[in-house]
Amino acid sequence: MQTNQTADLAPARLLIVDDEVELMTGLCDVLPGFGFETKGATSGAAALEALKAERFDLLLTDMMMPGMDGIELIRVAKALDPNLICLLMTGQGSIQTAVEALKGGAFDYVLKPFQMSLLLPTLERALKAHRLRSDNLQMRETLAVYELSMGVAQSYNPEDILAKVLEAAVDITGADEASIMQPTPAGTELRVTTVRGGDREALVGETAPLEQGVAGWVARNQERVVLESEVNDARFDPVKPRADILSALSLPLIAGGRSVGVLNLNRKRAEAELQQTNELLRNAFA
Template structure:
């Protein structure tokens, strides 16, 4: 019985070019002995012809050769294979020229007559650089593929949004319109029970239309290009509070706004976050006798933590994870109106800004919503004194 030892794969495939045959042969032999696969030529023209047929990892070329010198050879070789790395060989008197060759694209150079202890680390370094460049190219290609896939997914999402907008809204409008016509034009013939059912049909059609509108809004925000401007949060919140208070019809509601540092982000999207959180605070304090809403901020771990706190209905912390789900609600629609998408929008916007959002609360004791944003790079943000 005989056994064969498997042949180890070469360390790398080297193309060696030197017009001095003895130098070329000696270098090929020495490098073959330590595990490299070598192919040698004394003609740069012939080496380039062979390179078009076979793939190599490195080309080691003499700097001064007839027909085509080492610099020109490396340029043409890299035009054939952009990932092929080149090393030039030169005598002691031509080091300046070798450096010029590196500026022209060679990775390194070795002096002739060569020594194995010198050329080995040069080859190892060149192979490491080649491996790194190949890995980067692979990552870039995968990134291009992912971008293509995302672009396709976005087109499909836009198509879906168009379908939702046109194909679903039309029958909903018909249901709502015909139900209203029945109630208005045939009220005498319709029994009270049937009239109540038709009223519920109309109300649910309106609610469905509202859900579709909010879903489209959620989809649009997810694809909107993000701006990175300095946003003056204090001025923004003051305007939002003023608008919301006008809608409250003089309901007794105490609102306090602390110092709110500027942030880096998209002003339109961040405004939506504060509108959603403040509108919730106003809504869920509606049945609270001495309703209060507080807005504040503090600086923590190189980011600003903003919060909106109220003393309203609150929620059970066991269900806190459901708060930010699309169309998730912890209160009955008969008690507090809404579609359950406002907090989902807020979460998506904050996450797109690189921040976090979370909530704390208790049933009947109110709720506090926190979220983080990065301050402007040139802002001297002072820690807020408001406790968490």
């Protein structure tokens, strides 16, 4: 039996989690023949490490495992990646098990022991749901950029344009905080000109040396920077770390081939996902 994945689509990335090593390894070996790129883990903790390090489309996890069970793993995995489609394998075929799995964020569940002829259609339905969700996200992003372009076209006020760029960036990425910094007339500092999120209005007007910090590096090199957790990178010294920021994205705003500012986006909530639509935003002033 073959899945319906077409040749022009990249293989779906599937994380398989089961403390039964033989079953997990067997699925990892067999499913690539049906168009899936697989990776295995034997515990919930190992699965979460993989989810933090790599992107997956689908998660297939056993229900009963030592430490973290499958329902708890799905709950935490969905917090890390809300677009992840999760499936549960269980030998407990009760209605209550199915209800708990679906309430915990599972897309569907399969009974063990199972045959590939029963597992594959379930995986195919899950993959279709994931791609539909991704298509909807892309449509929302496209709409946000269209609204941004219309707003910019109708405005000749630089402050209005910056505000629209920041609003679109927050809508697209789901960031908790955002700011735009622009060079001062002397060109030696970056000044905060527009902010969104939290009590950040007091930051407007503050300056930072162009030769220091993350924003200064982005402005000088016209390259984006993605940061996760604690920052230990000599390129950005001195850095004033904030323990409440889980991840951050900074990218240059380009106009006429030159940098006219830096867009900074911060994620503070563990359940939020910072969508990295970098090329889209990088060219907002092009």
